[in-house]
Amino acid sequence: MNDVLRHAWTVARKDLVLEFRTRTALLSAVVFTALVLTVFNFGRDPTAVATIDLAPSILWVTFSFAAMLALNRAFQLELENQALEGLLVSPISRTSLYWGKLLANLVFVAVVEAVGLPLFVLFFDVPVGRVLVPLIGVIALATIGFVAVGTLFSAMVIRTRFAELMLPVLLLPFLIPPLTGAVQVTAKLLAGRPLSEVEGWLKLLAAYDIVFVALATLLFPTTVDE
Amino acid sequence: MNLVHRGRWITLLGLVLLALVYVRALAFTPVERFQGPAQKIFYVHVPAAWSAMLAMGLVGLCSILYLVLKDARFDRFAAASAEVGTAFSLVMLTTGPIWAKPIWGTWWTWDARLTLTLFLFFLFVGYLLLRGVVTDAGLRARYSAVLGICGLLLLPFIHLSVYFFRTLHPQPIVLKPSSPSLPGSMLATLLFSFGVFTLLYLGFVIQRYALSRLREERGGSHG
Numbered sequence: 001m002n003d004v005l006r007h008a009w010t011v012a013r014k015d016l017v018l019e020f021r022t023r024t025a026l027l028s029a030v031v032f033t034a035l036v037l038t039v040f041n042f043g044r045d046p047t048a049v050a051t052i053d054l055a056p057s058i059l060w061v062t063f064s065f066a067a068m069l070a071l072n073r074a075f076q077l078e079l080e081n082q083a084l085e086g087l088l089v090s091p092i093s094r095t096s097l098y099w100g101k102l103l104a105n106l107v108f109v110a111v112v113e114a115v116g117l118p119l120f121v122l123f124f125d126v127p128v129g130r131v132l133v134p135l136i137g138v139i140a141l142a143t144i145g146f147v148a149v150g151t152l153f154s155a156m157v158i159r160t161r162f163a164e165l166m167l168p169v170l171l172l173p174f175l176i177p178p179l180t181g182a183v184q185v186t187a188k189l190l191a192g193r194p195l196s197e198v199e200g201w202l203k204l205l206a207a208y209d210i211v212f213v214a215l216a217t218l219l220f221p222t223t224v225d226e
Numbered sequence: 227m228n229l230v231h232r233g234r235w236i237t238l239l240g241l242v243l244l245a246l247v248y249v250r251a252l253a254f255t256p257v258e259r260f261q262g263p264a265q266k267i268f269y270v271h272v273p274a275a276w277s278a279m280l281a282m283g284l285v286g287l288c289s290i291l292y293l294v295l296k297d298a299r300f301d302r303f304a305a306a307s308a309e310v311g312t313a314f315s316l317v318m319l320t321t322g323p324i325w326a327k328p329i330w331g332t333w334w335t336w337d338a339r340l341t342l343t344l345f346l347f348f349l350f351v352g353y354l355l356l357r358g359v360v361t362d363a364g365l366r367a368r369y370s371a372v373l374g375i376c377g378l379l380l381l382p383f384i385h386l387s388v389y390f391f392r393t394l395h396p397q398p399i400v401l402k403p404s405s406p407s408l409p410g411s412m413l414a415t416l417l418f419s420f421g422v423f424t425l426l427y428l429g430f431v432i433q434r435y436a437l438s439r440l441r442e443e444r445g446g447s448h449g
Binding site for chain 2: 149152153156159160161162166169170172173174176177180181204207208211212215216219222223
């Protein structure tokens with residue numbers, strides 16, 4: 001088990017070092033997030049809909065799009081110079097490889113979200129100060145589930161035609177449970193309601209994470225082995 | 227008799243019986259007191275929904291079996307089932323709004339079961355699209371099996387997450403803890419229709435299955 005985690009960290013570290021040295025993908029994702037938030041500002045009638053009513057949806061649609069962008073890149077990286085083959089013949093288990101990729105994606109998405117959240121507060125003047133800790137918890141809970149499925153799918157779609165288009169088509173249905181839950185919980189948090197009111201949603205989010213991380217770990221070897 | 231012909235005969239029998247379902251539903255089943263003639267569409271809508279769910283269930287089951295046993299027949303069956311499921315979910319998605327407009331006063335509402343079936347349809351379409359973009363047959367079988375399993379597990383989550391909103395959909399009438407709460411003649415028509423739609427599902431799937439097998443024998447990799 002220790003080895004599995006250590007190898008996973010090695011894979012994740014490799015991806016992250018690559019990412020932070022070039023910064024192209026990360027920077028594009030951050031700019032993309034800022035742009036989507038701006039588009040939302042002009043895509044609504046501020047006199048008709050109060051910002052606070054729309055805020056949770058804006059936040060989560062933005063995060064979902066940004067995550068999709070990040071996931072497209074996850075295995076694209078490995079296509080050059082047949083790097084994926086190199087990874088597959090290296091003496092690490094498939095579980096480590098998947099967890100490493102998942103971890104790198106999560107860090108990538110977390111960085112984008114860490115920039116997106118303050119921008120969201122700035123643009124839409126939403127009071128998050130009091131609920132910051134639970135809000136970050138919900139963001140993490142919702143992000144893990146769909147990034148887990150997304151990492152699995154991105155390993156499949158890179159070897160198909162129209163990879164950039166296939167990922168959203170396959171992944172968007174899987175976004176619905178985490179997105180619905182996250183929006184509901186965020187709305188309650190922003191309205192100052194206690195977390196106990198959304199216990200059902202939190203359980204659902206947690207169950208989704210557990211089921212899909214386990215399932216993706218189980219199915220991942222099928223997607224990369226020859 | 228080969229598989230193609232067998233499938234064709236089953237489908238033909240199903241279509242004849244489907245005509246009988248229409249006759250029985252329209253002429254020999256009482257009109258529902260509150261909903262009037264609009265309720266008749268249930269005899270098509272509900273069985274179509276059943277067939278679509280059955281199709282998804284079998285796609286998921288065959289996907290698991292394929293990954294465990296690596297038998298190409300399961301992959302072929304899953305593909306056939308997904309195609310047929312797409313057709314049945316389209317029937318369900320078109321008959322639903324036709325009923326909903328006069329009864330609920332709206333074509334569409336985001337209630338639990340509607341959303342679920344819409345995503346069932348999206349999953350079928352995604353599954354078929356994925357099959358279309360993978361050229362290698364072995365890879366295609368494995369990828370679609372992964373998606374089939376994930377899709378099957380996703381549906382309960384979508385159902386639960388939308389169920390937390392208050393649901394508008396008619397509550398279960400036939401399969402519920404107490405005895406079915408509809409008159410015997412209506413129940414008979416509905417059950418008859420369930421049987422016919424299951425038969426149609428079988429007929430269609432057998433034909434698609436036989437077709438993809440023929441295609442493989444002739445050397446085409448697509449299907």
